[in-house]
Amino acid sequence: MAVIKEQPNPQESITVTDNRTGKTVTIPITNNSIPATAFTALKAPTTAGKRQEDDLGNGIRVYDPGFMNTAAIKSRITYIDGDAGELRHRGYPIEQLAERSTYLETAYLLIYGHLPDASQSKIWEYEVMHHTFLSEDLTSLLRSMRYDSHPMSIFITAFSSLSAYHPEANPSLAGQNLYTTSPELLNKQVIRALGKSSTIAALSLRIRMNRPAIAPRADLTYTENLLYMMDALSPADPYRPDPRLAKALDTLFILHADHEMNCSTAAMVHVGSSRVDPYSAIAAAASALYGPLHGGANEAVIRMLQRIGSVDRVPAFLEGVKKKKELLFGFGHRVYRNTDPRSTIIRKVAEEVFSILGRDPDGLIEIAQALRDAALKDPYFVERKLYPNVDYWSGLIYKTMGFPLDFFPVLFAVPRVSGWLAHWKQNLEEGTGKIWRPRQVYVGEGRRDYVELGEREARKVEDSREGVRELPHYQSRRRGPRGGVPAKL
Missing domain, CATH: 1.10.580.10 (Citrate Synthase, domain 1)
Structure with missing residues (x-):
């Protein structure tokens, strides 16, 4: 349970208040550690303007890169x-x-x-x-x-x-x-x-x-x-x-x-x-x-x-x-x-x-x-x-x-x-x-609809991390680049 009503030793715990909702949870400390799942009790209402991807209804996730x-x-x-x-x-x-x-x-x-x-x-x-x-x-x-x-x-x-x-x-x-x-x-x-x-x-x-x-x-x-x-x-x-x-x-x-x-x-x-x-x-x-x-x-x-x-x-x-x-x-x-x-x-x-x-x-x-x-x-x-x-x-x-x-x-x-x-x-x-199944904090795009290939705008690829570019092919010069006409000697 995330909310502890009876604590044998109250000093061996921490109390966390979610300032968004005012909700408070008391979490026991064992071996100088607390269970991360206790924070799932801190749920926030999904209201207008809030990202669906932040998953507010399932409590706070602990982010630790x-x-x-x-x-x-x-x-x-x-x-x-x-x-x-x-x-x-x-x-x-x-x-x-x-x-x-x-x-x-x-x-x-x-x-x-x-x-x-x-x-x-x-x-x-x-x-x-x-x-x-x-x-x-x-x-x-x-x-x-x-x-x-x-x-x-x-x-x-x-x-x-x-x-x-x-x-x-x-x-x-x-x-x-x-x-x-x-x-x-x-x-x-x-x-x-x-x-x-x-x-x-x-x-x-x-x-x-x-x-x-x-x-x-x-x-x-x-x-x-x-x-x-x-x-x-x-x-x-x-x-x-x-x-x-x-x-x-x-x-x-x-x-x-x-x-x-x-x-x-x-x-x-x-x-x-x-x-x-x-x-x-x-x-x-x-x-x-x-x-x-x-x-x-x-x-x-x-x-x-x-x-x-x-x-x-x-x-x-x-x-x-x-x-x-x-x-x-x-x-x-x-x-x-x-x-x-x-x-x-x-x-x-x-x-x-x-x-x-x-x-x-x-x-x-x-x-x-x-x-x-x-x-x-x-x-x-x-x-x-x-x-x-x-x-x-x-x-x-x-x-x-x-x-x-x-x-x-x-x-x-x-x-x-x-x-x-x-x-x-x-x-x-x-x-x-x-x-083992670690959680993630999703910070990418929200929902968007698929666009057919012929309807997409042309993009100028400037980011070298994007792999859509011609790569050198190590072939015989007799075949030429990409298997076509040989290059001029």
Whole structure:
């Protein structure tokens, strides 16, 4: 009910008065939030001069472009305190998990809500590592993609295809309540997705390098196996990755495993609310991550440092940032108003990797350090709370480890699969069961009548966003433009 007559604790509520009608509603506050549907009680009469499209009779809609202050779910998974710079998974501080846990254990924690005991841990790791293999026909399908395909395109294609390889796990074939009535089947898909994501990632890099696929090894750790599949020369190669680098990558995976309701996670839950299979939902989430404003941040940091070029050009670059002539990547965060807690951890990982592999020959590490030091001393950036975030150092680590820039988003996607699955599973078990369907505020044309083609006035198209214009056709000059007489030589 939107109107609350009896309030056990009146202080835990807000009272809203609609000045158009004088109507007042009292809305309970729970967990410092109020239900948006309460505003539907504030209906206004439809009178002359009012737009039909404003839908006055169905109450007020809450307009929040970009979801700046809208909570779409209740979650038990990840907590972020942006002001204090705190990040916890299921209550555990990220600092403790990064130091003492492993990625697979953290994945279990995110998905099932508690740390596994010794027996559960052994079974969990065994099952994930024995579901890393891809079928030959799926591998062939992916290898048919162009050698210069972006690795994220291959990653997305692979997951969108997986549902075709597991029809028994497809609610469109086996029933829409499949995952709410069969937890065993749900758990199997979770294990499959986690195991296969690393193999898909490695294969996307092998395709990019025009190298044959390397089968996974279940006797290695999760990140050791990933590095092995990327770097082994052949199945007979006795190569084993440096355990220190595997540990560094494992820590990075813990830091990237989940970060609450970000763009890709919201996409996972939104698409999953239709009851589609988890592989298709992961493909949608990965597509969101593919966008340069989300998964491309660490790549943007590297390109920024390359553009700066040398330590002595850092001051001029920062002046350009202040004058809005340059973009500063890797500083600040939409959620954190203080230091990103992950950045402190990742800085230690960076030093470990640099000590093993040496400094980047392009001098980017020195530029990054100079840029960080200068920004942290400059009142302009300090007052705006622009501190280095996790993306600032992760890109440098990946580049030092020899990963190409276009592979960075894949290294983000692989660990984030666990977070996506955790939120997908939670919404199945604790959500409303309804498909997500955001409202809109319509500000377009009112009703108008159709005009026949011959009766329409000619329009001069000046807006380049309007697509009605001739496009270049890349055909042989023998055919000429649009297939007509050849152009004069």
